[in-house]
Amino acid sequence: MLAVFEKSERIRHIGHLDIQRSVQRGLRRSGLPVAYSQGFNPHILITFASALSTGACGKREIMDVTMAEDTDAETFMQRMNRAMPPEMQLTEARPVDDRHPSLMGSLRAAVYDLTIREKDQAEKLISAIPAMMEKEKILTLRKTKTKLAECDIKPLIYALRGRDCHVYATLALTERESCKPQMLLEALKAEAGISEEVRMLVTREALLGENGAGELIPLEKL
Amino acid sequence: MDYREKFEMALEKVQKAPRYTGGEMNTSVKEWDEAPLHFGFCFPDTYEVGMSHLGLKILYGLINRESWSLCERFFMPWTDMIAIMKEEDIPLLSIESRRPLKDFDVIGFTLQYEMSYSNILAMMDMGGVPLENTERGEKDPIVVAGGPCAFNPEPLALFIDAFMIGDGEDVMTELNRVILQRKKEGWCREKCLRELAKLEGVYVPSLYDVTYEEDGCVQSVVPNCAEAQATVKKRVVTDLNNTYYPEEIPVPYTEVVFDRIMLEIMRGCTRGCRFCQAGMLYRPVRERSLETLLHLADRLQEATGYEEISLSSLSSGDYSCLPELIRELMKRMKDKRVSISLPSLRIDSVLKESLEETQQVRKTSLTFAPEAGTQRMRDVINKGVTEEDLLEKVRDAFRGGWNSVKLYFMDGLPTETEEDLNGIADLARKVVGEYFAVPKDQRARGLRVTVSVSIFVPKPFTPFQWEPQDTLEVIREKTEHLKHVLNIKGVTFNWHEPYVSFMEACFARGDRRIGQVLRKAYEKGCILDGWNETFRFDLWMEAFRDCGLDPAFYANRRRERTEVLPWDHIDSGISREFLLREYDRSLKGETTRDCRKGCNGCGLQKWKGVCGYANAGSV
Numbered sequence: 008m009l010a011v012f013e014k015s016e017r018i019r020h021i022g023h024l025d026i027q028r029s030v031q032r033g034l035r036r037s038g039l040p041v042a043y044s045q046g047f048n049p050h051i052l053i054t055f056a057s058a059l060s061t062g063a064c065g066k067r068e069i070m071d072v073t074m075a076e077d078t079d080a081e082t083f084m085q086r087m088n089r090a091m092p093p094e095m096q097l098t099e100a101r102p103v104d105d106r107h108p109s110l111m112g113s114l115r116a117a118v119y120d121l122t123i124r125e126k127d128q129a130e131k132l133i134s135a136i137p138a139m140m141e142k143e144k145i146l147t148l149r150k151t152k153t154k155l156a157e158c159d160i161k162p163l164i165y166a167l168r169g170r171d172c173h174v175y176a177t178l179a180l181t182e183r184e185s186c187k188p189q190m191l192l193e194a195l196k197a198e199a200g201i202s203e204e205v206r207m208l209v210t211r212e213a214l215l216g217e218n219g220a221g222e223l224i225p226l227e228k229l
Numbered sequence: 230m231d232y233r234e235k236f237e238m239a240l241e242k243v244q245k246a247p248r249y250t251g252g253e254m255n256t257s258v259k260e261w262d263e264a265p266l267h268f269g270f271c272f273p274d275t276y277e278v279g280m281s282h283l284g285l286k287i288l289y290g291l292i293n294r295e296s297w298s299l300c301e302r303f304f305m306p307w308t309d310m311i312a313i314m315k316e317e318d319i320p321l322l323s324i325e326s327r328r329p330l331k332d333f334d335v336i337g338f339t340l341q342y343e344m345s346y347s348n349i350l351a352m353m354d355m356g357g358v359p360l361e362n363t364e365r366g367e368k369d370p371i372v373v374a375g376g377p378c379a380f381n382p383e384p385l386a387l388f389i390d391a392f393m394i395g396d397g398e399d400v401m402t403e404l405n406r407v408i409l410q411r412k413k414e415g416w417c418r419e420k421c422l423r424e425l426a427k428l429e430g431v432y433v434p435s436l437y438d439v440t441y442e443e444d445g446c447v448q449s450v451v452p453n454c455a456e457a458q459a460t461v462k463k464r465v466v467t468d469l470n471n472t473y474y475p476e477e478i479p480v481p482y483t484e485v486v487f488d489r490i491m492l493e494i495m496r497g498c499t500r501g502c503r504f505c506q507a508g509m510l511y512r513p514v515r516e517r518s519l520e521t522l523l524h525l526a527d528r529l530q531e532a533t534g535y536e537e538i539s540l541s542s543l544s545s546g547d548y549s550c551l552p553e554l555i556r557e558l559m560k561r562m563k564d565k566r567v568s569i570s571l572p573s574l575r576i577d578s579v580l581k582e583s584l585e586e587t588q589q590v591r592k593t594s595l596t597f598a599p600e601a602g603t604q605r606m607r608d609v610i611n612k613g614v615t616e617e618d619l620l621e622k623v624r625d626a627f628r629g630g631w632n633s634v635k636l637y638f639m640d641g642l643p644t645e646t647e648e649d650l651n652g653i654a655d656l657a658r659k660v661v662g663e664y665f666a667v668p669k670d671q672r673a674r675g676l677r678v679t680v681s682v683s684i685f686v687p688k689p690f691t692p693f694q695w696e697p698q699d700t701l702e703v704i705r706e707k708t709e710h711l712k713h714v715l716n717i718k719g720v721t722f723n724w725h726e727p728y729v730s731f732m733e734a735c736f737a738r739g740d741r742r743i744g745q746v747l748r749k750a751y752e753k754g755c756i757l758d759g760w761n762e763t764f765r766f767d768l769w770m771e772a773f774r775d776c777g778l779d780p781a782f783y784a785n786r787r788r789e790r791t792e793v794l795p796w797d798h799i800d801s802g803i804s805r806e807f808l809l810r811e812y813d814r815s816l817k818g819e820t821t822r823d824c825r826k827g828c829n830g831c832g833l834q835k836w837k838g839v840c841g842y843a844n845a846g847s848v
């Protein structure tokens with residue numbers, strides 16, 4: 008069963024492992040016929056399309072639950088929404104069969120809404136967008152486990168625009184390469200000449216995959 | 230910017246934001262206006278500790294169940310959050326609706342350990358509630374407290390308006406009803422407190438005057454108004470099957486200390502260990518029936534999705550139908566992949582086999598608490614464990630594939646000698662010996678024996694309530710000695726710093742005056758004293774000096790048997806005669822039988838129909 012769920016603003020500081028555990032417990036509460044792994048510490052067979060980082064909310068996060076018996080989407084939604092806290096409700100579910108391509112493998116990009124808390128900062132950042140996108144390379148620092156490395160995020164930005172206090176961005180997100188919202192913000196700050204801290208709320212609006220025609224569409228529609 | 234916005238900003242900066250953000254399963258309770266009475270449940274320690282506590286879950290459910298009352302939670306923030314709250318002027322907010330503590334009609338603290346007392350002051354202070362009862366006005370909340378430490382309420386008498394003594398389930402609702410009536414009828418604070426004082430099990434300290442002898446001992450504690458009872462009798466719920474137990478409990482997102490279903494199978498303990506305050510306070514033993522427990526287990530599992538159920542009580546091995554309970558639970562929970570954690574001490578062999586078949590017991594560490602190193606010392610404290618018992622169980626465990634054993638002891642017990650300390654090492658050595666006696670190919674590799682020695686703290690309502698605690702110097706010497714003798718291959722020795730235990734001893738048996746020390750210490754910056762990184766012994770000592778009080782008077786003095794004890798006006802049901810009798814027997818090394826083998830006349834037998842084991846005249 009493929010399901011779309013929300014991680015609300017209130018619980019944005021909950022890390023991915025805890026979200027996973029909460030979904031597992033929600034499934035256990037729901038009484039739905041889910042499949043368990045074998046072995047010592049049985050857990051529900053479930054995969055998440057992408058880990059959402061601590062501090063970010065998610066509008067359409069995606070998981071794939073292996074069911075032990077056929078279950079229709081409506082029952083799944085109803086039972087799960089009763090079993091999940093208001094902060095993590097499901098908005099969609101769709102039965103998929105085992106041959107469905109892996110979520111993680113199909114993931115290409117994510118749509119973000121970066122809400123900038125200070126109005127004048129937002130204005131400056133947004134007006135820096137065109138100039139930044141003109142550039143041949145957009146260099147910013149990427150944090151790896153051990154070091155900071157400079158990298159070019161230009162090819163990783165698929166769409167970028169701003170309005171009011173929001174910066175809307177579609178950024179590459181695959182198993183191999185991705186651009187984190189924070190990296191984009193750093194690049195924008197550099198362009199706008201802002202050195203002080205910019206407070207923002209990150210909302211991941213959607214996860215995108217690629218269809219046969221090479222278009223990016225919502226992952227759950229693949 | 231209002232405080233809620235500032236709070237949101239603070240969340241971005243602190244180490245563990247999830248401990249402040251709420252929204253957990255089974256916690257979205259009521260809208261503020263849905264119920265007229267607002268109760269702020271305060272756990273005076275961090276979220277992770279508080280959310281592991283059964284009492285919180287019981288009362289949270291109990292108060293929210295009534296249509297007319299609403300309960301929200303408050304916890305002690307960590308230092309990083311406190312710093313921001315101070316700087317930004319953010320009040321202490323409830324987890325649920327993020328309202329300041331002062332907006333609640335009644336706020337209730339649970340008193341689980343003395344070293345949380347400074348957190349109580351900190352929480353009130355941050356929540357905008359004046360610290361002392363005399364400083365509070367008509368608009369301020371009524372401040373109540375309950376839990377085991379409420380049996381000696383005096384150290385907190387300056388700060389708490391009303392204490393609930395004993396089991397909370399019934400008296401909590403009665404107390405809330407009175408406060409609701411106050412709200413409806415517009416009673417002044419004083420009238421409300423007097424009404425509360427009429428309830429059985431409720432102690433309102435401001436309605437009692439304390440006088441002192443010249444030597445500093447308490448002379449008397451007497452009511453100063455008609456409503457206050459001369460002695461306040463603890464509350465006892467007699468039938469746990471008809472007592473509220475939550476069927477839905479909050480499920481935290483993040484891992485807390487005990488992240489599982491806790492099923493309270495019984496309350497109280499019949500063994501009568503003489504150092505154990507809980508064993509005295511929670512008398513008599515009351516069991517929940519198999520039927521009730523199975524029902525609760527099902528309901529709780531459905532409501533939480535937890536993967537583990539642990540059986541909770543002071544001595545779960547004594548529950549009368551333990552094997553049936555465990556078998557039935559395992560049967561029901563198998564398909565749900567729920568494991569049952571067991572009191573490891575008393576698994577009969579049949580059970581052990583079925584355990585191994587059905588759920589492959591995780592071979593983690595086994596825990597034993599012989600408490601003392603020699604038989605003589607164990608007789609003194611009435612701990613009915615023999616060396617042979619222990620070694621047999623350890624042997625079984627090593628044969629069964631365990632390789633890790635934890636042994637818990639105390640030092641500083643009454644009459645303790647060097648021989649008793651050496652006994653701890655002897656026992657540890659024998660445990661190691663049992664491991665090596667199992668043939669190499671039949672035992673798990675990598676033996677680990679951990680010996681933890683804590684420092685004895687004499688507690689009220691125990692036979693040792695008259696005993697001194699060892700001085701810091703003696704404790705230090707004993708620890709050095711233990712380090713020396715416990716230098717055994719395969720054995721790790723964990724010891725405790727004596728300072729916290731010393732403070733605990735002061736407050737456990739403190740009087741009303743020691744409340745001033747608490748306030749001073751808090752003002753000097755003492756908070757989160759239960760945590761090594763924040764405990765400031767030097768500041769505590771300064772506070773004692775500033776108040777002209779000597780901590781040794783409370784901790785290290787042998788009290789006269791005739792002395793008025795600061796908690797004498799609290800009636801725990803356990804008589805002074807019984808405690809003195811037990812004290813004498815202990816000094817002679819005589820043991821006292823388990824109540825299940827016959828009543829020992831602790832005093833509770835006089836409360837009709839309260840103790841199921843009390844047969845008349847069987848002393």
Ligand code: SF4
Pocket residue numbers: 512513514824827828829830831832833834835840841842843844
């Ligand atoms: S009344 Fe008798 S049986 Fe009951 S707890 Fe006291 S000593 Fe034990």
